[in-house]
Amino acid sequence: MLMNNFTLIRRDNLTRARLGLLDTPHGSVETPFFMPVGTLATVKALTPEEILEAGGRVILANAYHLHLRPGVELIRKMGGLHRFMHWDRTILTDSGGFQLYSLADFRKISEEGVHFRSHLDGSMHFITPEMAVEIQEDLGADIMMCLDECLGYPATRKEAEESMRLTLRWARRCRRAKKTLDRALFGIVQGGMHADLRSQSAEETREIGFDGYAVGGVCVGEPKSSMMEILDQTLQELPVDRPRYVMGVGAPEDLVECVALGADMFDCVLPTRGARNGLLLTRKGRLSIKNARYASDESPVDESCQCYTCKHYSRAYLRHLYQSKEILAMRLNTVHNLFYILELMQGIRESIREGRYAEFRREFYMHRRQESEESTMQAISS
Amino acid sequence: MLMNNFTLIRRDNLTRARLGLLDTPHGSVETPFFMPVGTLATVKALTPEEILEAGGRVILANAYHLHLRPGVELIRKMGGLHRFMHWDRTILTDSGGFQLYSLADFRKISEEGVHFRSHLDGSMHFITPEMAVEIQEDLGADIMMCLDECLGYPATRKEAEESMRLTLRWARRCRRAKKTLDRALFGIVQGGMHADLRSQSAEETREIGFDGYAVGGVCVGEPKSSMMEILDQTLQELPVDRPRYVMGVGAPEDLVECVALGADMFDCVLPTRGARNGLLLTRKGRLSIKNARYASDESPVDESCQCYTCKHYSRAYLRHLYQSKEILAMRLNTVHNLFYILELMQGIRESIREGRYAEFRREFYMHRRQESEESTMQAISS
DSSP: OOOOOEEEEEEOSSSSOEEEEEEETTEEEEESEEEOBOTTSSOTTOOHHHHHHHTOOEEEEEHHHHHHTTOHHHHHHTTOHHHHHTOOSEEEEEOSHHHHHHTOSEEEEOSSOEEEEOTTTOOEEEEOHHHHHHHHHHHTOSEEEOOOOOOOSSOOHHHHHHHHHHHHHHHHHHHHHOOOSSSEEEEEEOOTTOHHHHHHHHHHHHHHOOSEEEEOSOSSSOOHHHHHHHHHHHHHTSOTTSOEEETTOOOHHHHHHHHHTTOOEEEOSHHHHHHHTTEEEETTEEEETTSGGGTTOOSOSOTTOOSHHHHHOOHHHHHHHHHTTOHHHHHHHHHHHHHHHHHHHHHHHHHHHTTOHHHHHHHHHHHSOSOOSSOHHHHHHO | OOOOOEEEEEEOSSSSOEEEEEEETTEEEEESEEEOBOTTSSOTTOOHHHHHHHTOOEEEEEHHHHHHTTOHHHHHHTTOHHHHHTOOSEEEEEOSHHHHHHTOSEEEEOSSOEEEEOTTTOOEEEEOHHHHHHHHHHHTOSEEEOOOOOOOSSOOHHHHHHHHHHHHHHHHHHHHHOOOSSSEEEEEEOOTTOHHHHHHHHHHHHHHOOSEEEEOSOSSSOOHHHHHHHHHHHHHTSOTTSOEEETTOOOHHHHHHHHHTTOOEEEOSHHHHHHHTTEEEETTEEEETTSGGGTTOOSOSOTTOOSHHHHHOOHHHHHHHHHTTOHHHHHHHHHHHHHHHHHHHHHHHHHHHTTOHHHHHHHHHHHSOSOOSSOHHHHHHO
């Protein structure tokens, strides 16, 4: 019953990095890859053609958001999400577990499902694991995610265990609810920052059997070292022959490290939301374009970058647009950041293919300056 | 001393419409044409490539805005406005007369010039006619406008006359201040809604001698019929062998009428600002994309339109983006509206070339519905 959708092409000798090929109804994609976030059926500020040009092949959309607006029934009537948003490549939809945790004004979790209040209009909604799968099937997603309970940080061991157990019971229900044969469904490993709970979650999620496995509940406020320890362990406990997806990770250094731990898929708002807040990613590190030092800087964001923004515009112009709150600022910044991240992923894939990932990783750090101008969290939370 | 920058190609038999060619340091452009407004060195939401693709060849930037932010000295250092904003076609800069009237928190006009308070930070500034020309020369504009006093509506005859006389004295000073030989300077006819004052202003502005002539002080709140009467008269009093620019006009029906009266150049925020407010221009009239009737409408904005937006997106998707306040909504709407207006101008030029402008104008009205969903003023003032 499981899909035969993933082929391992090559494994790195010095790290656990791997090059793979993921087949989906809307194309085959080499892993490891990064998914630009297109929450509301649009990757903010860009057209589908621009995402393709930047190297994007898979986008992530949010079932939670689309369920609330414009509604899944509407999108189904319009021929599905791909047609609605003019994107004919792969789409992964998040089930809403994380959004229920981070966005809903009110949520009440029971065995049956989640009652929650819409962050848009305060209306009450109820969602079950079965409904979460049905919604994603109606959207026409290529890759669907189980409904999970996303636990905050910190959490007691008892909370983490109960939550993990509930997520497992929901995972079984999601698995049974799936009707489509050509779409993939991924299970999500939870368990907070507790190594043994993560192990149990990984083992039992494997036993249920999914087309791919995600690590959820990271990047929720825990220290970076805890996150990397949990990922290090959990990724080793997932099947070798299935794609492994680290949810919510997307800072350049985290991508490089998680790939070394054997992760295949990523998504994060950092490159896009950061761009809209003036945070630009470069080979040398981050820069904040609002900084007065760029007011008359004729150089591009990144001298070595071949993106549209770097080919045609100076930092001075980008700063002017940003200060003036111009829409073009958000566009040009987003084009650059996505190009940077997707080119980084391409470099990662090529270096694994050529058996030199450890070297690629060393060079990545060599290029970077000691300090970034602005912390990532600052830029993506504002 | 005046430039030989305008060639009449053809005059219509039944109307006063004319086809011409305007030469500028950044290309020759056929008239009549419409200039997308790029106030702050960006046509809001679009890249230069998208403006070109929509058919735009001349954009309008605002010396007033650029003087305040990021400053003309900075743009000069960065190689001028063309290079700064990555637009290598023609740029016309408005002097700031209209912006001083509509935007400044405070303005005090004397013979010497205008004291005003910046709408951005409340700082005090002083500008003279000579400075207005120098600023525009520093920006590197292809076509510069004299500093004028833009009169509000209504105004007494005495106010209108005094203001018109001041504008004439300033026009003489602008003419003397101009240093560049290859850049054009246009005079602006004022005089409020008083036919005799408009005549005097046109005559004396002609006597000073400019590379082109604009009609200012229209679209400032007067009834449409008064505006058309004044334009009808004033355009006839301007030299046949010079380009005539009607400032601030850009509603489709006004473009068609003003061309029939012999106007050659236009600018207006309507297509771009309207787009950002959900107002879409079509052959059949206007539509407001926020209207619930489009929620599940699979058709494009305009069935007959070949723009990127109409080729790939449904009204339902555009409505969803607009309701969700997505940046892509502003982009796709702006792409469509500019394409529509610039294609209309192309149709106007072709029909004059082929001696069938009166017929084109008849057909234009035949396509339109009786009523628009929303008034133009509503959409561009919100």
